Amino acid sequence: MNYRLKIGQDVVTLEVGRLDETRSCQVTTGGESRSVTVKAVSPDQMHLTVDRQCFNLFLSPAEDGTWVWFNGKARFVQDADSIPRRKGRGLDDAPGEVTPPTPATVMRVLVEVGNEVTKGQALVVVSAMKMELTLSAPYSGTVAAVNTEVGAKVSPGEILVEIDRAAEGTDDE
């Protein structure tokens, strides 16, 4: 079993063997393997023997992690694998082109050739079915071409604004 634990800003990885009948298991971290024996003194208190060294720890589970007390040090330990990912990962960069989703009329063009744009910046406002919709930059870069003008009737697939993508890694935060 592998554990990835978040303590403060650090993430620790531990490879943990099975707990045997003597409540012992092998724990490998940072290439170092140690034998750990656990004794639950009370629901809050745990005695650990790591190789031959003894530690008394106190634990308290909280909503998204566990508080661990050891010799005056309180640490909030979280299971890094169950901390939710940032919402919308992958979807952010899913669309790749500046094109209307339905046939529409261009209301405003907000950029010119040569403008630097950042990912998410509004480029063109179109209107369809009495609704205005803003088309924004799928990635950061420089406007290479504007292929439309105010009042133009446009359809899906027509690239309204072309952007030269900025160098890799600059369009994300």
Add this chain to the structure above:
Amino acid sequence: MEVIESRIDTGSDEYKANFAAMEQMVADLKAELKKAREDRSEKARKRNAELGKLTVQERLDKLLDRNTPWLEIAPLAAKGMYDGKVHGAGTRAGIGIVQGREVFVHANDPMIKGGTVYPMGVKKTLRCQTICMENNLPMIMLVDSGGAYLPLQSEIFPDVDDGGRIFYNQAIISKMNIPQLTAVMGLCTAGGAYIPAMSDHVVHVTGTGAIFLGGPPLVRAATGEEVTAEDLGGARVHCQESGVSDYFAEDDEHAIQIIRDVMSLLPRQEKATIPTRAPSEPLYDPQEIWGIVPRSISTPYDVREVIARIADGSEFLEFKAMYGPTLVCGWAYIHGYQVGILGNNGVLFSDSSLKATQFISLCDRQGIPLLFLQNINGYIIGREYERRGITKDGHKMVHAVSTATVPKFTVIIGASFGAGNYGMCGRGYSPRFLWMWPNAQIGVMGGEQAASVLISVKNDQLAREGQPPLPAELVAGIRQPIIDSALKEGNAYYSTANLWDDGIVDPARTRDVLGLAISVSLGAPLAGRNQGHGTFRM
């Protein structure tokens, strides 16, 4: 309840010798299991890592709730077949806990032959689906497969229990309202494309996951079109354009997280209710079974000694203890669940068959799961017994086993020969699960018997032709190969390789395996309790 008093002397030489023999068998088993899990080529490992994929073990570790049991199904399927490298028939499958729920997990191992599907792989997948259907278990599939192993396509493709059945089952599972979740973590080619398509929830990993009916090589061959796998069936294509996939995942870890999230949202299922009580450990250490099981399959042993090490508190209320004593029947609890146990203490006679029939019927009426501990050489034969209608009584038992609707579990703890296999709920009788101990033997009859029968048939034939019987030196030459072949084809590894069982289990772990399996079996309602006749006194 009554407690079984063990008569085993754990200090005896016999016990120690048995123990050492089983210890070796269990060690061999563990070595085989380890090999099946870890024996992968460096090339395959490297390729997997280069693609940024997790290994199948890592996928399982991240998917399953930590610190929960994992009950693997058929880990040694296809052992010794093909080139001996298609471990577990190319997949990892089993029952585990995801978001607190029991689920079935079926994962291709792309480090075995690129995840291609061998004939035994199809058989294993079908078995997994059967488990889902019988126990109402949600199915999570981690798909990463190059499709059918083409050189063996004729053994995979057309028949009723071949590849097509997988997708048929998926439709039926869906109709049964059993959730199916698929993570596309590699290729899903041709038929494989239907695995996600027929699932309720499809998560698609960008960059590595691809779904298409025809892969780039086939497209090139058929139409001349040059296209990449990602462009043909990648996550963006299927999440944004085709709608084949539902959730876009950045990588394997992300996909697993989405699967876990979806699992947490599924509606809760009621479990069937059977009589239970607070679980307790047996009075006798289950590991003592190692010293109880004789080294020879033909040495009898008292099945109560096994029950004493499986049942909670070693408690066992024996049914008709004095009648038909070659079959032990009675009630016990395993991990808190009440079960009716049938265990062999010799061959089946008319009386023991009738006792079995009545007991099975009682359990079925009362909604109590049945556990069969098989150690059986068959039904009694001979003039007298035939005249008394052993076939008629055996029929009653086979009939009762076949039609019982409560969950049935079978463990082959010794011999499993002849019609005994049927009456004691062999694979053909749809036990929810069937396991073997490493010492178990299975076949129409034992090797010695088979050899004797064949030689005697041959001699009869010679006699009819007016020739003398086979000379002794010829007899030996015929006899040994038959015994050898029976040993090979009858041993537990041969059985498990062929998916005649769900796996080989350490006898000391049997109790835990059964506890988990009973819990799983309660996912499906006990449908038949109030149907049919009442119980007949036989």
Add this chain to the structure above:
Amino acid sequence: MFSKILVANRGEIAVRVMRTAREMGIATVAVYSEADREALHVLTADEAVLLGESDPASSYLNIDKIVQAAKDTGAQAIHPGYGFLAENPVFAKRITEEGLVFIGPPADVMANLGDKTTARTIMARSDVPIIPGMTASEADPDRLAVAAGTLGYPVLVKAAAGGGGKGMRIVWSEDELADAIAMAASEALAAFGDGSIYLEKYLDRPRHVEFQILADRYGNVVHLFERECSVQRRHQKIIEETPSPALTVDLRQRMAAAAVAAAKAAGYVNAGTVEFLLDRTGAFYFLEVNTRLQVEHPITEMTTGLDLVKHQIEIAAGEPLPFTQEQVFRRGHAIECRIYAEDPEANFMPSPGKILLFRPAEGPGIRYDHGIYRGFDVPVNYDPILGKLIVWAEDRTSACARMIRALQESVLLGVKTPVEFLLDIISSEPFRAGDIHTRFIEEHFAQWKPDTSTDDVAALGFVLNDLAGVRPALASQADIGTAEQQSPWQRLGALDLLG
């Protein structure tokens, strides 16, 4: 003697006062706000009266309600603790007017000492050394600038009312003065409703040394030696000790005499504290008189063996001091650490929350005065002090070692606390050497970060707890097992069967 007193405070100090009252056979009345319905002081008292809403103005600062509570319960005297109304002469006066007894100094004495310029004037008259500075508050920036020039930079801008560092600014040169005055005045106005300020000479890295005074109504004044409270963050004490490592026998005598003189000059009655700044040359200056029981009073109790609260109550009941200066002895060394719900990594921001685990240290020489228990929700409305850990030992070195053990063993989880920070300070070389002053933390611990080198132990704890225990997430799932029992899937843990 009183038969019942009301404690007009909350938290650890209310609990501490009630303990002595109980030992004296006096019944106690707690008052509390909505936020403190389940606070420890409410659970400790014999009677409890709800004052009102959680905001201090509706509860612990509401004089009418507190007086009414005393009358309703038949309490004869009121102990104000520290903070809230403890140094409010209006409160003291009102109590006396209502025919009750205020356990503290007379209202007029409190009023005089509460105004710092008045206090300075009184002290100057009695030859108690005062920090060079203005004797009256001033609003005109030009006159302030002249005064600053006379005193010589650096100077300190201070609020005439209040304390706790509010409205205080250090000015290093003339061009910073105008801004500092404006900010100090507006801060003082916001905090105390009075924007008056004055200037005094700023001392570089002085020590804060204070003397505990007990005075009865009959003119008897004794001191109970000093407390050194130099280790401060944001002008608030966090570690106090006695004796001060800086005092010689002679200096101690001179400062004590000044303290007693100051108390006499002010006509002081009851327990009070005369605070001095001690500069690096051994010169000391009167700072102010705290007309109440100090937070750090337990270290004096530990070394003198006297119960200050008991003497406060006896003096308030009109009894004479039962001992003379010659009968006051001191033994050993005591240290106090204040345990706040605060984050030492984030500029000591308050960190309220639920106390998930609390297990104070045990063993010789340890005292933990606190107002919390496991499960208590530390309210956001009040001072975030949770308690004070106090140790006594034969000498300073042993006391430091004992404090380290006590901090390590006093488990407190759920809110952030400065325990690790305190441990690092007490273990540090300059602290051990006794080389402390009021800018000690800025000088040595400004960039403090916790040492993470033993975090792997915490990680092991998490993992082994996970392995050895039942996962709570799993136990709460309804569909595993039947209603009556847990399924083996929950009980068996990380078994890999057939694997």
